[in-house]
Amino acid sequence: MKVAVIGCTHAGTAAIVNTAKLYPEAEITVYERNDNISFLSCGIALYVGGMVKDPQGLFYSSPEQLAELGVNTKMLHEVVSVDTERSVLVARNLQTGEEFEDSYDKLIVTTGSWPIVPKFEGSELNNIVLSKNWNHSNTIIEKAEKSRNIVVVGAGYIGVELVEAFQLNGKQVTLIDAEERILSKYLDPEFTDVIEKNLEEHGIKLALGEKVTRFEGENGNVTKVVTSKGEYDADLVIMCIGFRPNTGLLKGQVDMLDNGAIIVDEFMQTSKKNVYAAGDSCAVFYNPTKKHAYIPLATNAVRMGTLVARNLVEPTVSYMGTQGTSGIKIYEDNIAGTGLTEVAAKEAGIDAEAVIINENYRPEFMPTHEPVKLKVVFEKETRRILGAQLMSKADLTQSINTISVCVQNNMKMEQLAFIDFFFQPHYNKPWNFLNTAGLQALPPVPSREPAHV
Secondary structure (H helix, E strand, C coil), X not given: CEEEEECCCHHHHHHHHHHHHHCCCCEEEEEECCCCCCXXXXXXXXXXXXXXXXXXXXXXXXXXXXXXXXXXXXECEEEEEXXXXXXXXXXXXXXXXXXXXXXXXXXXXXXXXXXXXXXXXXXXXXXEEECCCHHHXXXXXXXXXXXXXXXXXXXXXXHHHHHHHHHHCCCEEEEEECCCCXXXXXXXXHHHHHHHHHHHHCCCEEEECCCEEEEEEECCEEEEEEECCCEEXXXXXXXXXXXXXXXXXXXXXXXXXXXXXXXXXXXXXXXXXXXXXXXXXXXXXXXXXXXXXXXXXXXXXXXXXXXXXXXXXXXXXXXXXXXXXEEEEECCEEEEEEECCHHHHHHCCCCXXXXXXXXXXXXXXXXXXXXXXXXXXXXXXXXXXXXXXXXXXXXXXXXXXXXXXXXXXXXXXXXXXXXXXXXXXXXXXXXXXXXXXXXXXXXXXXXXXXXXX
C-alpha cells in the first residue's frame, strides 16, 4: 500500500505515526513544505513569554523519528497539484525547483490552516507579523525584544495569550478586535467582562469594536495602527484575526464547506474514495448543533489524524464528533468552555436557556475555598445540555471535560443534577457544583389538589 501524506503538523503526525505502526508494510511518503514538522503552535505564547525555556519541547516528532518508523519525509517539498481521478500528485523541491510526479493508493490531506490576512493599506511595512508556526514564533521573539509598543490584532485565544505574555515582559500592549468582546466565540459576557477588566487592570489597552483600516510607518517600519475609532502607536504588530483551511489543492475535487473546509465522513474519508483528510483543513461534526462546522483545534486534529490511520484500509472506528472543548489560563484565572455559549445558541436559532452558579467549590470550613463561576446552557424544550463555561482561581477546568461528555451523550439537565460525583472536603462539596447547576434548572413539580372524599 502506497500512502502519500501532505502536511505534517498535529493531524499529519498522528496519521503518519499510527499508519506506520498499524501497516508496517506500507510505503509512506510525507510532503512538508516547511523546514520543520509537528510544531505545537498552541505553545507560541508560552515560548514568547519565556515560560517555555527549551523550545524543542514544542516539537513532538522529527524526520529522524519518522525515519525510524520507515517513513520517507520530504522536507521543503510543496505539493503543487493533486489529481484524485488518476491518484497522482505533483511536488516541487523548494531548494532546487525540480518538479516530479508521484502516485498513491491512499492520500492523506493534513494541510492545516493559514492565518487570515486582510490586505490593509500599509500591510507591506516591516514588523507586521503572523503567529502560526515555528518561524513566526522566533520572529516575534526577536522583534519584541527591540519593541516597546506592541499591538495585537485579534482577541481570540492566541491574541489574548500573546498580550498577557508581552505585558509580563514589560511591554506597552494594545489588543484590537472588531467584536465588542474578547474571546466572543468561546465565552458569554458574564466571563468576558471579568477577563477584560483583569487585562485592563494589568495595563493592557483594549480597543474593542474597532476595525483596522490601515497601517502607517516611517523608513519602511510600522509606527501606527489606524482603526475605525482611533490610532495606536506600534513598533510591532501581531496579526491574529483567525484561520482559514488550506485546501486549494482539492478545490472542486471533494466536498467542502463554503470556507473551503473539507467535509469528511465519520471515518475521515472525503467524498472521493481513497482520499482522507484530518485537522485544520477539515470541517468537524459539531455535536451541539448536529451540523458540520469549522473548529480548528489541536485536540480535534490529533483525534482525526489517529482515526485516519485506523480507517485507512477499512472502516473500523467512527468519529464521535466534537464539542470544541477548550481552556485558557489568563493571569490567575483558569477558564474553560465546551459546546455552545448562550449567545452562540441563539445565533444558531436554538431556543436556549442557561443557569449560572457562583459558589465556593469546596466547604467553607477548609483553609481556602475559592469561588467558581459556572454557566450551563441547555435547550429549553428538550432540556438537552448544549454547553458550559467555567472560571475560577482554583484549577477546576477538568469539570468542563465532564460537561463535554454530557453534551456528547445528549444528556439533560435533570441527569446532570443527579450524576454520581464523589465528595471529599479537599476537593468539593456534597453537592458538586455541576450537580448544583442541574438542580437549579429542574422544572417545577406539577401541583395537584388533594382528592376530596
